[in-house]
Amino acid sequence: MPYINLQITKGANREQKARIVKDFTETLVTVLGKKPEHIHIVIQEIEDENWGFSGILTDDFRKREG
Template identity: 80%
Template sequence: MPYINLQITKGATREQKAQIVKEFTETLVTVLGKKPEHTHIVIQEIDEENWGFASVLTDEYRKSQG
């Protein structure tokens, strides 16, 4: 039973999430021969203020790039 836990910053549309689920599932079927009905994908959306990289929080990083 494949299980994917994807964490992204908030902002993806429902359509984008549906595409992610579809394409991740297709990849597991194609590459590993897994059954789609056994594949579980969880998308967790994280507030930008709760995600950091390059020594700063994501919301601050994006402000500095805009």
């Protein structure tokens, strides 16, 4: 029973999340031969201030890029 836990920063809309679930499911069916009804996908949205990379928080990075 495949389980995918996808963590992203906040901002994806429902349509985008539905596309992710559809595409990830199709990939596991095609590549691993899994049954769609056995695939579980959880999308966790993380606040920008709780995500960091390259030594800074994402909200600070976005302020610089903005």
